[in-house]
Amino acid sequence: MPAESGKRFKPSKYVPVSAAAIFLVGATTLFFAFTCPGLSLYVSPAVPIYNAVVFLFVLANFSMATFMDPGIFPRAEEDEDKEDDFRAPLYKTVEIKGIQVRMKWCATCRFYRPPRCSHCSVCDNCVEEFDHHCPWVNNCIGRRNYRYFFLFLLSLTAHIMGVFGFGLLYVLYHMEELSGVRTAVTMAVMCVAGLFFIPVAGLTGFHVVLVARGRTTNEQVTGKFRGGVNPFTNGCCNNVSRVLCSSPAPRYLGRPKKEKTIVIRPPFLRPEVSDGQITVKIMDNGIQGELRRSKSKGSLEITESQSADAEPPPPPKPDLSRYTGLRTHLSLATNEDSSLLGKDSPPTPTMYKYRPGYSSSSTSAAMPHSSSAKLSRGDSLKEPTSIAESSRHPSYRSEPSLEPESFRSPTFGKSFHFDPLSSGSRSSSLKSAQGTGFELGQLQSIRSEGTTSTSYKSLANQTRNGSLSYDSLLTPSDSPDFESVQAGPEPDPPLGYTSPFLSARLAQQREAERHPRLVPTGPTHREPSPVRYDNLSRHIVASLQEREKLLRQSPPLPGREEEPGLGDSGIQSTPGSGHAPRTSSSSDDSKRSPLVKTPLGRPAAPRFGKPDGLRGRGLGSPEPGPTAPYLGRSMSYSSQKAPPGVSEAEEVALQPLLTPKDEVQLKTAYSKSNGQPKSIGSASPGPGQPPLSSPTRGGVKKVSGVGGTTYEISV
Amino acid sequence: MQLECKTYSRDYGSEEVGQGLETESSASLVHNLQELRRSASLATKVFIQRDYSDGTICQFQTKFPPELDSRIERQLFEETVKTLNSFYAEAEKIGGSSYLEGCLACATAYFIFLCMETHYEKVLKKISRYIQEQNEKIFAPRGLLLTDPVERGMRVIRKMKSWWAAGPGIGL
Numbered sequence: 020m021p022a023e024s025g026k027r028f029k030p031s032k033y034v035p036v037s038a039a040a041i042f043l044v045g046a047t048t049l050f051f052a053f054t055c056p057g058l059s060l061y062v063s064p065a066v067p068i069y070n071a072v073v074f075l076f077v078l079a080n081f082s083m084a085t086f087m088d089p090g091i092f093p094r095a096e097e098d099e100d101k102e103d104d105f106r107a108p109l110y111k112t113v114e115i116k117g118i119q120v121r122m123k124w125c126a127t128c129r130f131y132r133p134p135r136c137s138h139c140s141v142c143d144n145c146v147e148e149f150d151h152h153c154p155w156v157n158n159c160i161g162r163r164n165y166r167y168f169f170l171f172l173l174s175l176t177a178h179i180m181g182v183f184g185f186g187l188l189y190v191l192y193h194m195e196e197l198s199g200v201r202t203a204v205t206m207a208v209m210c211v212a213g214l215f216f217i218p219v220a221g222l223t224g225f226h227v228v229l230v231a232r233g234r235t236t237n238e239q240v241t242g243k244f245r246g247g248v249n250p251f252t253n254g255c256c257n258n259v260s261r262v263l264c265s266s267p268a269p270r271y272l273g274r275p276k277k278e279k280t281i282v283i284r285p286p287f288l289r290p291e292v293s294d295g296q297i298t299v300k301i302m303d304n305g306i307q308g309e310l311r312r313s314k315s316k317g318s319l320e321i322t323e324s325q326s327a328d329a330e331p332p333p334p335p336k337p338d339l340s341r342y343t344g345l346r347t348h349l350s351l352a353t354n355e356d357s358s359l360l361g362k363d364s365p366p367t368p369t370m371y372k373y374r375p376g377y378s379s380s381s382t383s384a385a386m387p388h389s390s391s392a393k394l395s396r397g398d399s400l401k402e403p404t405s406i407a408e409s410s411r412h413p414s415y416r417s418e419p420s421l422e423p424e425s426f427r428s429p430t431f432g433k434s435f436h437f438d439p440l441s442s443g444s445r446s447s448s449l450k451s452a453q454g455t456g457f458e459l460g461q462l463q464s465i466r467s468e469g470t471t472s473t474s475y476k477s478l479a480n481q482t483r484n485g486s487l488s489y490d491s492l493l494t495p496s497d498s499p500d501f502e503s504v505q506a507g508p509e510p511d512p513p514l515g516y517t518s519p520f521l522s523a524r525l526a527q528q529r530e531a532e533r534h535p536r537l538v539p540t541g542p543t544h545r546e547p548s549p550v551r552y553d554n555l556s557r558h559i560v561a562s563l564q565e566r567e568k569l570l571r572q573s574p575p576l577p578g579r580e581e582e583p584g585l586g587d588s589g590i591q592s593t594p595g596s597g598h599a600p601r602t603s604s605s606s607d608d609s610k611r612s613p614l615v616k617t618p619l620g621r622p623a624a625p626r627f628g629k630p631d632g633l634r635g636r637g638l639g640s641p642e643p644g645p646t647a648p649y650l651g652r653s654m655s656y657s658s659q660k661a662p663p664g665v666s667e668a669e670e671v672a673l674q675p676l677l678t679p680k681d682e683v684q685l686k687t688a689y690s691k692s693n694g695q696p697k698s699i700g701s702a703s704p705g706p707g708q709p710p711l712s713s714p715t716r717g718g719v720k721k722v723s724g725v726g727g728t729t730y731e732i733s734v
Numbered sequence: 735m736q737l738e739c740k741t742y743s744r745d746y747g748s749e750e751v752g753q754g755l756e757t758e759s760s761a762s763l764v765h766n767l768q769e770l771r772r773s774a775s776l777a778t779k780v781f782i783q784r785d786y787s788d789g790t791i792c793q794f795q796t797k798f799p800p801e802l803d804s805r806i807e808r809q810l811f812e813e814t815v816k817t818l819n820s821f822y823a824e825a826e827k828i829g830g831s832s833y834l835e836g837c838l839a840c841a842t843a844y845f846i847f848l849c850m851e852t853h854y855e856k857v858l859k860k861i862s863r864y865i866q867e868q869n870e871k872i873f874a875p876r877g878l879l880l881t882d883p884v885e886r887g888m889r890v891i892r893k894m895k896s897w898w899a900a901g902p903g904i905g906l
Contacts, residue, residue, distance in 0.1 A: 051778035092887035113786045120786070130889060134786055145889070146792065170840075251789055257828075264833040265826060266853040271887040 032141070036085065036157040043081070043175075046211045047074050049183050053204040054189045061192050068183055073178045080171035081156065088270040089161030090147035095130040115250040134249060137237050147268075151236040160236075163268045169230060170263075172223040179219060183212040632699035780813065782891040792822035794891055796881070805895060806876050814868055814880070818861065818891070825857035856882055 047070075055067040061612060090572035110120045111131045122131040125138050128145040133137065137149035139159045160168045193202045229239060233252030252258055483607040780802060785795040794814045798808045832853055839846050865882050873880050877896030886892070 075843055076840070079840075083844055092889065093885075095886070095889075114787055115786050133784065133790070133889060135790055166836075169842075251787075260828050260833075262838055265828045265834040266835060267847075269852075269854050269858055269884065271884065274883070292872060318793075 032154070032157060035154040039155040040081075042211060042215065046208050047178070049204055050186065050208050053201045054186055054208065057189055057192065058185055062185075062188065070178070070181050070185065073174060073181055076174045077171065077178045077364065080174055083154040083167035084153070084160065084164050087158070087164040088272060089149075089159040090163040090268060091142070091144040091161075091272050092128060092130070092133075092136065092147060093158075093271050094128050095670060100734055120250060135235060135238070147271075148235060149237050151240075153192040163270065165235075166262050166267075169226055172219065172226055176216070176220050176223045179212045183209055183216065183335045186212065221474070222412075230259055230262050231255045233261075307495050383564075428577065437570050463688065470594045739848055778895045780893040782893065782896065784889060793886055794820040799893075801895070802878070802893065805878055806873070807808055814872070815891070817864065818883075821857055821861045821864065825854045825861075828851075 053065065055070065057181050058066045108126050111135065112119050113122055114120070115134060120134045122460065124130075124133060125132050125145050125464070127138060127143065130145075132145055133147065136145050139146045139149065139152050141152045143161070144158050144162035146159045148165070149161040150168070152159045156168070156171075158164070164251075186205045189205050190197070190202055193199065196202050197206070197667070226236075229236060232239075234244065238249075253261070314379070463724060482703075510544045778801070782794050782799065785793045794815050796809055796812045796819075803810060835853055835886045857858070862882055862884075865880050869878075869880055879893070879894040879896075881892040883889070883891045
């Protein structure tokens with residue numbers, strides 16, 4: 020037998036089924052040959068007929084159970100995979116009749132296993148309503164062939180009982196000729212029958228109970244519904260009728276594909292576009308943003324309520340809808356922006372384009388070295404871009420994929436091959452899979468993804484308008500809020516938090532602008548950064564200031580050193596694996612969580628993910644590689660760990676950048692607060708951290724974020 | 735199982751797609767479904783996921799994907815999905831006909847399956863015809879294509895979107 024790749028002919032797996040077949044057919048044949056003739060004479064000719072019918076039934080069901088496709092799911096195609104690709108969480112939760120059921124990502128088959136579906140390691144297939152893999156039939160028992168397996172067990176039990184009973188009858192009739200051939204053979208058959216009766220009857224009884232309860236063997240053995248409610252049961256009668264009386268399910272593999280011809284020709288019908296849908300372009304920093312925000316909010320709410328998918332068990336609310344609702348607006352805008360950006364003259368690297376503030380007169384104080392900063396920043400950006408591309412850090416990549424490929428800048432775009440929709444849906448599925456504590460991450464990721472595209476738009480607008488502000492950088496909120504945030508003149512009390520990607524250096528520079536006295540402390544920490552953000556908004560500067568103070572006040576957190584290493588190993592492996600996503604389930608599983616979390620934890624991650632993360636590297640971080648991984652890692656942990664982990668991870672991530680940890684903590688806190696529907700009472704950075712939010716300047720500033728979220732930022 | 739809705743997109747930035755589509759867009763296009771499927775990688779795909787809220791019965795989410803917001807009316811889409819759901823409910827219905835079918839199959843030692851197709855399969859054929867019809871009448875004029883969920887194990891309905899249908903500056 021020719022060995023296929025990855026599939027070797029293993030004779031050992033055919034032993035049980037062969038033995039079963041041999042015993043079954045052999046014993047029955049002997050019974051028919053030796054016992055039945057006598058019985059038909061002494062008892063009735065109906066005996067062999069009955070036994071023949073039963074035996075035929077056994078054989079038919081045995082064959083069906085053995086050869087029938089149990090309901091194997093075909094492997095998911097590439098395009099579907101991209102939706103849920105790396106960065107997607109390991110589990111996706113669905114609510115079934117009020118009960119949260121987890122759908123696990125199958126690394127081999129590349130989709131989220133539907134409820135009751137399981138992957139059979141023997142057959143290497145995901146099977147619908149997987150019961151178990153039966154060695155005696157050498158086949159998985161699933162939705163399609165469970166009925167035949169069950170009937171096989173029933174009929175086999177009946178057959179064994181019949182053979183044993185009638186054999187006993189025969190022996191009783193021939194007590195005086197026990198050494199005779201027929202009697203001896205009959206006794207042998209009886210022994211075989213008696214031997215097999217106990218396990219078979221036991222198994223039959225077990226499955227009768229399962230059918231009555233509406234459970235599969237897999238569920239029973241793994242104790243899924245132990246002490247809980249089984250959402251798949253419809254009552255005993257309905258369960259039994261469903262097993263025995265329902266129409267056999269179709270097979271999914273090997274279906275004939277019909278060639279169909281469909282004419283697609285323009286002009287294409289289009290639904291009437293409502294006003295709300297039209298406002299895509301953001302010409303103004305604030306006005307349109309508000310429009311879009313309200314629109315997106317509305318759509319988010321609507322879709323949210325409708326979505327049955329995704330959500331960490333206790334809390335409700337699918338981000339899928341939220342995200343997709345947002346994405347529509349974003350994508351609508353991004354296309355325009357692509358054209359806008361294309362017209363932009365500055366021959367800067369793509370990433371550089373998306374940095375607000377440097378390219379033109381910014382609203383903030385004019386910086387003498389802004390031009391040089393621009394250039395230097397551009398250079399540094401180029402490097403991070405290439406690094407990003409080479410590392411293919413998922414967190415950076417998933418965000419920008421919101422835009423259509425064409426739109427993506429060459430630097431970004433090369434590494435991405437996803438449609439905005441696919442990336443969006445991926446992110447949404449990603450978000451949807453979050454656990455309780457993930458809601459924040461989810462919101463953030465939504466926001467971040469929104470912000471990414473929004474940032475493009477806003478940048479495009481700004482480059483055109485010539486007025487840039489870093490306010491957009493500050494807000495981790497969704498893109499719609501970008502403009503709203505930007506539109507409003509930077510409020511005087513600066514926001515207490517900034518993008519996690521703003522390095523301490525930047526922060527220091529900012530602070531230096533505002534408070535010259537702080538300048539000396541900044542440069543001492545690090546080499547001069549090639550990138551300078553001279554026109555960071557007041558908010559950033561203020562927050563940086565705050566952090567500086569806090570950094571000086573609070574001691575460095577312990578255990579931070581561990582994280583970088585972990586982050587390194589965790590994340591650096593993931594970029595490679597991220598794009599070869601789920602070949603090995605074990606590694607994938609381990610990587611999934613970090614991967615998944617990556618975009619989630621960051622408040623402004625996605626938008627800043629590309630520029631910022633890369634920027635961070637360019638900003639003088641001595642290790643360009645680990646930086647993104649750190650950040651990515653922090654993201655991955657953020658979604659899973661408790662907030663302390665997040666803040667720590669973020670701290671660690673920023674440590675090479677010499678960002679004051681408080682900055683991270685603040686951001687974490689704010690990012691967390693972003694996830695909450697309403698503002699948190701006080702901007703607490705997170706448990707375990709010194710009270711960073713203690714307003715040194717006295718007062719808490721409320722900043723509105725996306726979707727009506729308000730953040731209270733200590734000022 | 736997903737409902738898959740394909741949108742064919744012209745990627746302005748991508749040479750391969752752009753060239754191919756630009757030459758074609760000027761003329762009326764007759765696309766073989768196979769061709770559409772081949773160019774699936776170039777199409778934007780919207781996946782409509784299964785709705786498991788009622789258990790493992792086959793039904794799809796009627797939630798309107800935002801990506802199709804400007805492509806198709808919400809009502810049309812929902813109606814299509816609801817009809818599909820009703821078809822699947824009919825296929826999985828446990829009633830007299832399915833019981834008799836089972837009995838007959840048992841009586842003939844399942845040889846009847848060689849001659850006759852099951853009730854489910856019959857309904858699947860109906861669904862396939864319905865999807866084709868919908869594609870021709872409703873989705874293709876909008877530059878969309880609905881794929882039969884059974885091709886993907888009934889996990890997803892895929893809609894493929896065409897960018898030719900996209901107006902300027904709109905890319906979903």
